[in-house]
Amino acid sequence: MGRTLFDKIWESHVITERDDGTALLFIDRHLVHDATAQAFDQLKAEGKKVRRPDLTFGMADHYIATHHDPERDPVHDDMVTTLAENARDQHIMSFGAGDERQGIVHVAGPELGLTLPGTLLVCGDSHTSTHGALGALAFGIGTSEVAHVLATQTLWQKRPRSMHIRIDGELGPYVTAKDLILTIISTIGANGGAGHVIEYSGKVIDELSIESRLTLCNMSIEAGARAGMIAPDETTFAYLKGKPFAPQGENFERAVSVWRNLTSDADAQHDAEITIEARAIAPTVTWGNSPETALPVTDHVPTLEEIEVNKREQYSATIEYMGLEPGEKLTSLVVDRVFIGSCTNSRLEDLREAAKIAKLGKAKVPTVVVPGSQQVRRQAEQEGLHEIFLQAGFEWREPGCSMCVAMNGDSVPDGARCASTSNRNFAGRQGPGSRTHLMSPAMAAAAAITGHLTDVRELEGIKC
Numbered sequence: 014m015g016r017t018l019f020d021k022i023w024e025s026h027v028i029t030e031r032d033d034g035t036a037l038l039f040i041d042r043h044l045v046h047d048a049t050a051q052a053f054d055q056l057k058a059e060g061k062k063v064r065r066p067d068l069t070f071g072m073a074d075h076y077i078a079t080h081h082d083p084e085r086d087p088v089h090d091d092m093v094t095t096l097a098e099n100a101r102d103q104h105i106m107s108f109g110a111g112d113e114r115q116g117i118v119h120v121a122g123p124e125l126g127l128t129l130p131g132t133l134l135v136c137g138d139s140h141t142s143t144h145g146a147l148g149a150l151a152f153g154i155g156t157s158e159v160a161h162v163l164a165t166q167t168l169w170q171k172r173p174r175s176m177h178i179r180i181d182g183e184l185g186p187y188v189t190a191k192d193l194i195l196t197i198i199s200t201i202g203a204n205g206g207a208g209h210v211i212e213y214s215g216k217v218i219d220e221l222s223i224e225s226r227l228t229l230c231n232m233s234i235e236a237g238a239r240a241g242m243i244a245p246d247e248t249t250f251a252y253l254k255g256k257p258f259a260p261q262g263e264n265f266e267r268a269v270s271v272w273r274n275l276t277s278d279a280d281a282q283h284d285a286e287i288t289i290e291a292r293a294i295a296p297t298v299t300w301g302n303s304p305e306t307a308l309p310v311t312d313h314v315p316t317l318e319e320i321e322v323n324k325r326e327q328y329s330a331t332i333e334y335m336g337l338e339p340g341e342k343l344t345s346l347v348v349d350r351v352f353i354g355s356c357t358n359s360r361l362e363d364l365r366e367a368a369k370i371a372k373l374g375k376a377k378v379p380t381v382v383v384p385g386s387q388q389v390r391r392q393a394e395q396e397g398l399h400e401i402f403l404q405a406g407f408e409w410r411e412p413g414c415s416m417c418v419a420m421n422g423d424s425v426p427d428g429a430r431c432a433s434t435s436n437r438n439f440a441g442r443q444g445p446g447s448r449t450h451l452m453s454p455a456m457a458a459a460a461a462i463t464g465h466l467t468d469v470r471e472l473e474g475i476k477c
């Protein structure tokens with residue numbers, strides 16, 4: 014029987030297996046960020062050294078400042094400094110404050126070529142699933158696992174099952190990878206991918222840019238999946254060519270000839286098969302405190318009767334927390350803040366989409382744009398995108414996780430409603446009492462200039 018893409022990468026990394034099927038895997042790349050300090054403490058406490066500093070890379074993102082804030086808690090800078098110190102002590106290459114390669118680990122990693130097809134990549138961060146967009150097997154691990162990988166460059170894992178999601182048709186105007194993944198999550202549920210690695214394929218995927226594929230794989234974890242992945246193709250190879258940490262020259266051509274075999278065989282069997290029709294997807298927003306509460310923006314806040322019976326218990330708490338009226342139109346929701354950023358949607362393509370909309374008006378509410386990396390920031394500035402944002406009254410910041418998780422102090426005030434391009438809308442995610450609605454960059458920019466959730470396709474001056 015044929016093998017899936019996942020089978021091929023998994024099997025080529027197994028060092029040994031226990032009787033219960035748990036495997037010891039070799040890790041090709043280990044990315045660590047500034048919220049991983051405890052793992053280094055654990056390593057030190059055990060008197061160990063990083064086993065393969067050459068395969069370990071540090072990135073300051075969660076705690077890094079995105080602007081000058083006189084009230085900023087110095088503890089945040091300490092976290093950034095601690096990563097730099099741990100990296101220096103352990104001889105790890107690390108991209109910290111002031112480094113032109115710094116960025117959110119899931120944005121800067123791929124753009125530096127640290128993520129390569131066929132590799133097994135881990136990071137102490139749930140959104141490591143992002144890197145699967147380049148045909149890698151990539152998943153998030155916990156703190157003690159980070160310490161294990163630091164010490165041994167290996168990891169014990171139970172073999173996940175495989176799920177295949179085929180996306181047929183094509184995406185309509187202003188329907189993006191973000192709308193697609195939100196729709197997938199609302200279709201299969203926030204637990205629908207549990208215990209599985211999802212492989213995405215189909216015409217829509219073939220036509221997606223790498224940036225959009227990164228967005229799609231990024232949120233696989235919000236469907237409960239262990240990882241998301243896409244078989245590498247010509248788009249992938251073109252993206253990787255010339256990246257600083259990718260193979261160079263003849264080695265690149267040799268690598269591509271190996272990478273071409275990284276597809277699921279025609280007769281490979283997945284444990285689950287799902288098909289999604291892209292034509293039916295509209296620009297999508299979430300209304301509740303789980304990404305699975307995604308609906309077309311043309312829809313309304315569900316009434317209790319419209320909620321699945323097993324999810325009704327949570328419903329009134331969510332409605333209260335989010336300050337919603339059952340049945341009200343989603344486009345009537347007035348926003349107080351807009352955040353364009355995060356490892357889901359802070360790449361150049363995302364900023365270009367947001368800028369197209371920003372050109373059409375002026376921000377009605379405080380709007381922050383946080384590029385995903387220094388490289389994205391530089392490219393955006395070369396194209397003049399920052400000027401478009403500034404003219405529209407949006408703030409233009411330095412790269413980092415920022416308001417996605419509010420760990421660096423950038424937060425949404427208590428009770429404020431935020432249109433956000435990030436990936437999690439949990440209660441308190443963007444700050445205590447914050448109310449998050451997830452959406453694409455163009456949709457967030459549309460909310461910024463109208464002051465309420467808006468169907469970007471209906472904005473004046475838009476051609477669909």
Ligand SMILES: CC(C)[C@H](C(=O)O)[C@@H](O)C(=O)O
Pocket residue numbers: 048075137138139140153418
């Ligand atoms: C802080 C970090 C460990 C966390 C994660 O694992 O994802 C964060 O990045 C998040 O998005 O919630």
Ligand code: SF4
Pocket residue numbers: 074075117119138140355356357413414417418435436
């Ligand atoms: S941008 Fe948000 S989701 Fe991504 S790694 Fe940072 S905190 Fe996590």
